[in-house]
Amino acid sequence: MTGDRTFPPGFLWGAATAAYQIEGAVDVDGRGPSVWDVFAAVPGAVVGGASGATACDHYHRYREDVALVRDLGLAAYRFSTAWPRVMPDGRTANPAGLAFYDRLVDTLLEHGIAPVLTLYHWDLPQSLEERGGWLDRDIASWFTDYALTVHNRLGDRVRSWTTLNEPFCSAFLGYGTGEHAPGRRCHRDALRAAHHHLLAHGHAAMALRSSGVTDLAIALNFSPALADAPDHHDAVRRFDAVHNRFFLDPVLGLGYPPDLLDDIAHLDGLTPAVQDGDLAVIAEPVDWIGVNYYAPTRVASLPDPTEPSNCPLPGLRGMSVLPPRGPLTVTGWEQHPDSLTDLLVHLAERTGKPLVVAENGSAFPDVVDADGRVRDHQRVRYLAEHLRAVHAAIQAGADVRGYLAWSLLDNFEWASGYGPRFGVVHVDFDSQRRVVKDSGRFLAQVASRNAVPGLGDRFD
Numbered sequence: 001m002t003g004d005r006t007f008p009p010g011f012l013w014g015a016a017t018a019a020y021q022i023e024g025a026v027d028v029d030g031r032g033p034s035v036w037d038v039f040a041a042v043p044g045a046v047v048g049g050a051s052g053a054t055a056c057d058h059y060h061r062y063r064e065d066v067a068l069v070r071d072l073g074l075a076a077y078r079f080s081t082a083w084p085r086v087m088p089d090g091r092t093a094n095p096a097g098l099a100f101y102d103r104l105v106d107t108l109l110e111h112g113i114a115p116v117l118t119l120y121h122w123d124l125p126q127s128l129e130e131r132g133g134w135l136d137r138d139i140a141s142w143f144t145d146y147a148l149t150v151h152n153r154l155g156d157r158v159r160s161w162t163t164l165n166e167p168f169c170s171a172f173l174g175y176g177t178g179e180h181a182p183g184r185r186c187h188r189d190a191l192r193a194a195h196h197h198l199l200a201h202g203h204a205a206m207a208l209r210s211s212g213v214t215d216l217a218i219a220l221n222f223s224p225a226l227a228d229a230p231d232h233h234d235a236v237r238r239f240d241a242v243h244n245r246f247f248l249d250p251v252l253g254l255g256y257p258p259d260l261l262d263d264i265a266h267l268d269g270l271t272p273a274v275q276d277g278d279l280a281v282i283a284e285p286v287d288w289i290g291v292n293y294y295a296p297t298r299v300a301s302l303p304d305p306t307e308p309s310n311c312p313l314p315g316l317r318g319m320s321v322l323p324p325r326g327p328l329t330v331t332g333w334e335q336h337p338d339s340l341t342d343l344l345v346h347l348a349e350r351t352g353k354p355l356v357v358a359e360n361g362s363a364f365p366d367v368v369d370a371d372g373r374v375r376d377h378q379r380v381r382y383l384a385e386h387l388r389a390v391h392a393a394i395q396a397g398a399d400v401r402g403y404l405a406w407s408l409l410d411n412f413e414w415a416s417g418y419g420p421r422f423g424v425v426h427v428d429f430d431s432q433r434r435v436v437k438d439s440g441r442f443l444a445q446v447a448s449r450n451a452v453p454g455l456g457d458r459f460d
């Protein structure tokens with residue numbers, strides 16, 4: 001096509017999922033309960049009273065799902081292992097649980113698909129939550145033992161290891177706002193939980209390194225703050241500190257940002273949790289940063305810098321979060337691909353590390369047409385625009401090595417249940433029938449040509 005934007009040779013194309021969102025089989029082969037099983041059973045916690053009990057039944061249908069990845073021509077598949085499947089009580093290995101990931105990895109490799117393994121995508125074993133969960137500092141060693149157990153079993157075949165996915169969500173939404181499992185609502189605790197996530201990352205990263213891992217990452221969710229005028233600069237700074245730099249800077253060896261520590265000092269939550277030597281552990285170098293990007297956040301400063309924010313993140317004051325601007329996705333997120341370009345360019349400069357877009361995607365109201373096709377034009381457009389944005393970042397010098405679309409399958413979208421569909425493959429949750437959407441065909445075409453069509457080019 002005339003306006004093709006070609007990616008560097010070897011650019012990694014793939015799709016991503018997470019265990020609790022797709023596996024189902026929550027009480028099969030010895031899996032123990034996770035915080036999400038317990039949270040989803042609380043009335044009102046999840047839209048429609050839904051849970052991941054069945055989800056996409058991927059536990060039983062993984063061969064079919066891997067075949068889909070192959071049919072899409074994707075070279076990589078990012079998935080997470082479920083801690084409560086591997087260690088039902090969080091501490092004791094379950095051979096049947098490990099055997100599932102053995103089968104999954106072997107099937108991926110049989111099809112020539114590179115496994116990109118994430119160790120933690122929010123499904124903490126409930127028994128560990130009952131011992132304090134992410135509020136207990138010992139979780140750093142519990143997580144490290146789990147990481148080594150998985151690595152001992154799969155390390156001969158899995159090259160790419162990611163410790164945590166989006167600790168922002170499991171700490172702040174799980175322990176601060178209560179929107180996610182375990183549903184606690186205390187900002188002081190959320191800060192402590194966040195530090196323990198990073199500490200667990202650092203300890204596990206060191207242990208994995210010692211075990212020979214040479215492809216190690218953490219996946220962070222970034223939301224760039226946008227303001228209409230320069231006099232709202234302080235709102236941008238405050239939001240960026242809590243949402244983005246809180247997690248990135250310690251991983252880079254920069255410690256917690258001083259301005260963040262000032263902003264959250266009144267909560268007295270973070271500093272008491274940090275012990276001597278912690279920041280050195282968290283600074284264990286990673287090989288790449290997983291960049292999860294969906295949307296920016298619009299912000300404005302408040303005249304009184306001590307006034308509480310309407311955004312319930314720990315410590316946010318003196319600023320407000322403004323409504324997103326259309327066109328929006330089903331989850332109400334603004335579509336703003338330029339923010340992805342800016343983010344990647346900024347992260348490349350700030351981190352000096354290779355980047356992989358480990359998640360990016362959109363939910364729209366998909367319909368299976370009478371002819372069996374899902375014409376999800378809005379998602380095709382979102383994908384095309386965001387891929388052009390990634391390409392623009394590469395052109396501007398960012399070392400972006402891959403793009404893993406969120407998600408391979410429609411799945412359990414946490415507190416939103418099964419409403420928002422993020423998949424490039426449609427799932428009928430009654431029949432478990434999979435249908436590749438037009439967006440899946442589009443992604444396949446992009447992957448096979450290693451190029452995204454230009455603005456004027458049509459995709460049919």
Ligand code: IFM
Nearest residue numbers: 018166292359406413422
């Ligand atoms: O579904 C989630 C995923 O688990 C983590 N990142 C954002 C996605 C969409 O909300």
